[in-house]
Amino acid sequence: MLSGYVVTVLITIGIYVILALSLNMITGYAGQISLGHAAFMGIGAYTSALLYTRAEFSFWPAFFVAGLVAGAVGAVLAIPCLRVREDFLAITTMGINFVVEATFLYVPFFGAGMGIGGINPPRLFGSEISKPGFLLLVTGVIAAVIAVDRWLIRSWIGLAWAAIREDEEAAGAMGIDVVRFKVLAFTLGSAGAGLAGSLYAHFLTFIMPVNFGFGQSIVILSMVVFGGIGTLRGPIVGAIVLGALPEISRPAMEYRTLLYGILLLMLMRYQPDGILGERSLLVRGWHALRQQAAPMKN
Amino acid sequence: MIWQQIANGIATGAVYALTTLGLTMVYGVLRVLHVAHAGVYALGAYVGLWAFRATGSFWLSLVAAMAACALAGLLIERFLYAPLLHLPRIIPLIASIGLFIAMEEAFRIVAGPYALAYDAEVRFGSLALGPLRLTGPQTLILTVTLVLLGLLWLLLSRSKVGLAMRATAMDAEITSSFGVNTRAIIALNFLIGSAMAGAAGALIGVYDNQVWPTMGSVPAYKCLAIVVLGGLGNIPGSVLASFLIGLAETLLIGIVAIPFPRDALAFVAMILVLMFRPYGLLGKG
Secondary structure, three states: OOOHHHHHHHHHHHHHHHHHHHHHHHHHHOOOOOOOHHHHHHHHHHHHHHHHHHOOOOHHHHHHHHHHHHHHHHHHHHHHHHOOOHHHHHHHHHHHHHHHHHHHHHOHHHOHHHOEOOOOOOEEOOEEOOHHHHHHHHHHHHHHHHHHHHHHHHOHHHHHHHHHHHOHHHHHHOOOOHHHHHHHHHHHHHHHHHHHHHHHHHHHOOEOHHHHOHHHHHHHHHHHHHHOOOOOHHHHHHHHHHHHHHHHOHHHHHHHHHHHHHHHHHHHHHOOOOOOOOOOHHHHHHHHHHHHHHHHHO | OHHHHHHHHHHHHHHHHHHHHHHHHHHHHHOOOOOOHHHHHHHHHHHHHHHHHHHOOHHHHHHHHHHHHHHHHHHHHHHHHHHHOOOOOHHHHHHHHHHHHHHHHHHHHHHOOOOEOOOOOOOOOOEEEOOEEEOHHHHHHHHHHHHHHHHHHHHHHHOHHHHHHHHHHHOHHHHHHOOOOHHHHHHHHHHHHHHHHHHHHHHHHHHHOOEOOOOOHHHHHHHHHHHHHHOOOOHHHHHHHHHHHHHHHHHHHHHHOOOOOHHHHHHHHHHHHHHHOOOOOOOOO
16 A cells, blocks of 8 residues: 555655654744754663663564663653753753763663664563554554643643743743643653653664654654644644655755755745744635635624 | 973964954854855965965065955855844854865865975064973964954953944844944955954964865864854954963873873863853853
């Protein structure tokens, strides 16, 4: 039905969707800029890979432990991040990413520059799952993340995050425990990245420190901002479009990174809300169309 | 051995100081994290190299690099940042990252992916202070840095324009109500900061005798760490932090040989300092 190549691309895009949705919790909903999301993806990937290759865990428990460990590290690292705001926060999270990557790269326990290999795909009922099976698994995880996302946004937590995002001082004055909700955002977002990292490790079967560097964080953040930060549809569409871009632009190989840079630049310049944000051209056009259509019904 | 490492550290610190100065000046007036500043730095190295090939004079190539970068800085301010200032901080940041990626790719496409030699023979005396000996190129870097820093200090502290620049960094709105053209002052900040980055690019091109498309990658992020360490927008703080990091890197890696990548050190130092001083070494809250 679908060729192996298409399935591979779809799985990669799916993993990016999980990463973009989880970063959106931290940066979109709670308004805390993070330039280090790939570090938590890496922590999940390494946790899963080490448990699988050294401690003889099977994929399933390793997958959940990866999410827990990444979430716990996210909670711990959120504490230094609480001391700083906005631009200082952006640079601190960037620094955390560089330090985490350097740790993977220089500590022999993590395989140093060689990375970790021999990570097999998950097994189900005694046999290794096929590539379409893996795609199904990724889709299932995306559905779970979306469900959690909706539940959070409809709950008091979503309101508290929105209040902190709009005005931290005012939120604090209204009795919202700013520290607790910020740590919660970093914990949940990092846990999501950890799950994505585990999937990534078991899909590629081989991981290297460079997969989780600052460049990867920028790719994930670009997807969130490209689609429309702080919405549910935005990060999903952003991850799909930017995730498919390297494949679509394969004929323009030589120029595709240049095009990527110019695309980011032009989008921020002319559609700073992303292609599907509340104030974007497409969404405003859609609302205008609906308003025109509404009176005709009556 | 240790003195030689100190000399290397001072030269490295001087280049960091030139590059971070522009970043901190831009941040002071616009509150934008100008990642593309490192693209301007690499542009300086390329323009310097081309001017050197055309004229054969290092000093002319240095001036050409500074002029081209000043112009690039003005264009970036006018067409990229000015329209985005009223938006959340993340928007100009992503735009800046996009511009930086595009600039690095443009250098690769125009000049090729390989490192080019910038073999300007600059005759410059070496300097000996007791056991501390700076080589000719190191002395050149330190001299140019100190001269530019001195000129900037004179401008900022002794002239009316400098007063307007300091006032704009403190509060642009009130300054403009006193009749200062803050748009022009902001542009001037970009002009001076970008020219300094151009000088840094050309100097490091000569010092390492190579210019390559991604030479700005490491400075792009490391300079942000240094600027934050010094206290964002604080000029003396960023000069201090530049020399501290330059020395710490060469000494810790060169003498103690700690098994840690040189480029992550600045970030470790920055995170540790921010824990105790959330606004950096000399920053005020």
